[in-house]
Amino acid sequence: MTKKAFCLAAVLMFAGTVQAQEEVFQRGIEFGVGARALGMGGAYIGVSDDYSAAYWNPAALTQIRRIEGFATLSHTQRKDDITFGTYGAPDEASFTRFNSFGLAYPIPTYRGSLVLSLGYHRVRPYDSNFSFSWFNGTPGDSLSQRWSELEEGSLNNWTFALGSEVAPNISVGLALNAWSGQNDYQFSFVEQDELDIYTFREFRHDDNVLSEYSGWNFKLAAMYHPSSLLRLGVTLGTPATFKVKDGWQVSEETTSEIDNGGLETDRYNDEGEFTYKIRSPFSLAAGGAVNFANLLISGSAELNDWSQIRYTTEPPIDGLSRSEANDELARNYRETVRLRLGAEFTIPLIDLQVRAGAFRDPSPLAGLPKDADREFYTAGLGIFLDKQVRLDLAVVTGEWREYKDPIKDFGDGNGNDIDVIQTSEKIRLNQAYVSLAFRF
Numbered sequence: 001m002t003k004k005a006f007c008l009a010a011v012l013m014f015a016g017t018v019q020a021q022e023e024v025f026q027r028g029i030e031f032g033v034g035a036r037a038l039g040m041g042g043a044y045i046g047v048s049d050d051y052s053a054a055y056w057n058p059a060a061l062t063q064i065r066r067i068e069g070f071a072t073l074s075h076t077q078r079k080d081d082i083t084f085g086t087y088g089a090p091d092e093a094s095f096t097r098f099n100s101f102g103l104a105y106p107i108p109t110y111r112g113s114l115v116l117s118l119g120y121h122r123v124r125p126y127d128s129n130f131s132f133s134w135f136n137g138t139p140g141d142s143l144s145q146r147w148s149e150l151e152e153g154s155l156n157n158w159t160f161a162l163g164s165e166v167a168p169n170i171s172v173g174l175a176l177n178a179w180s181g182q183n184d185y186q187f188s189f190v191e192q193d194e195l196d197i198y199t200f201r202e203f204r205h206d207d208n209v210l211s212e213y214s215g216w217n218f219k220l221a222a223m224y225h226p227s228s229l230l231r232l233g234v235t236l237g238t239p240a241t242f243k244v245k246d247g248w249q250v251s252e253e254t255t256s257e258i259d260n261g262g263l264e265t266d267r268y269n270d271e272g273e274f275t276y277k278i279r280s281p282f283s284l285a286a287g288g289a290v291n292f293a294n295l296l297i298s299g300s301a302e303l304n305d306w307s308q309i310r311y312t313t314e315p316p317i318d319g320l321s322r323s324e325a326n327d328e329l330a331r332n333y334r335e336t337v338r339l340r341l342g343a344e345f346t347i348p349l350i351d352l353q354v355r356a357g358a359f360r361d362p363s364p365l366a367g368l369p370k371d372a373d374r375e376f377y378t379a380g381l382g383i384f385l386d387k388q389v390r391l392d393l394a395v396v397t398g399e400w401r402e403y404k405d406p407i408k409d410f411g412d413g414n415g416n417d418i419d420v421i422q423t424s425e426k427i428r429l430n431q432a433y434v435s436l437a438f439r440f
């Protein structure tokens with residue numbers, strides 16, 4: 001493989017990450033809201049007795065009897081081990097963000113309960129990293145090469161929710177989610193002729209895609225608690241149609257020697273913008289919680305048929321019509337069930353709560369190996385600082401693999417085909433959450 005062919009193949013290989021941004025719902029991972037819930041693996045649909053019910057199960061807001069303020073801070077450490085053929089390289093990054101804040105307000109009623117809430121949630125963080133460099137000693141190359149990829153941003157919502165007790169043991173709820181967010185994707189590839197073999201000295205390719213999102217949807221909810229020991233909940237999220245505006249920039253710069261011994265730089269720049277709309281499927285979730293002898297056990301399941309994702313306008317894929325692009329979505333995505341389990345034990349006398357849980361989020365892409373499914377384990381503590389203030393801590397840890405498609409039948413311009421080796425990334429994610437809830 002020639003130097004130029006290897007360079008172009010490498011750039012195209014990682015360009016798949018840019019294209020993947022078309023599916024706004026598949027970027028990042030939706031963990032949830034609140035350190036207490038996350039310490040229990042997010043198995044919170046049947047619990048939800050604090051402000052975070054606005055996210056998990058709005059019907060459960062009726063359990064709040066006093067005005068409650070709520071805020072969460074998160075810290076993420078992400079390690080990425082990439083495998084490129086037989087070559088591997090690690091990369092690490094960390095991010096600290098506000099996860100959520102909000103207010104729940106009980107309305108005085110003659111009978112039953114009515115609670116309103118308003119808050120902000122960083123639902124799906126996009127923060128990710130990837131970087132490695134090596135010396136390519138392949139005959140005909142002998143070049144130093146470096147790849148780097150950085151993604152920052154999130155999909156967020158402002159949620160106005162209400163819960164109402166319509167019978168002594170039955171509550172219903174509704175949440176209006178106003179979605180917004182952005183994803184700033186940056187990719188760079190650099191190679192240098194460190195051994196001074198070629199007239200070429202350095203080549204650099206940069207891609208940047210800034211995606212901005214907006215949309216809205218509803219979440220309908222119900223909770224049934226036949227006794228103080230058992231609570232059951234169900235939610236239905238309606239499809240959200242997102243308006244996505246992609247602004248992209250591509251630049252290349254080549255520095256070469258010229259006859260008089262000096263250097264010459266060639267530059268290429270291009271940019272553009274494209275706006276389209278894409279719709280999510282329905283989301284159906286159910287869960288329950290059992291509480292006995294200071295031990296709370298909960299579980300939930302969430303069904304999403306990602307094969308029902310649809311472009312509602314012309315797609316951002318050159319050469320594909322809307323029907324062709326939607327056909328590809330239907331074939332490449334699948335139905336998934338997110339499973340969550342959790343437990344909380346309250347230590348008597350000191351009111352310290354100890355939590356643990358697990359969370360399994362299958363990959364929505366069809367045909368991938370099992371290790372592409374994301375699995376997490378969680379733990380947490382709840383500390384009552386006084387009767388009005390509770391501090392919750394949670395840690396989440398997990399790992400999975402992400403696979404990038406190889407480039408096949410790529411020509412080097414001289415009639416030779418090039419097969420680029422498939423890459424995979426082993427992602428290890430550790431997160432810490434701190435929530436403060438205060439009632440007055």
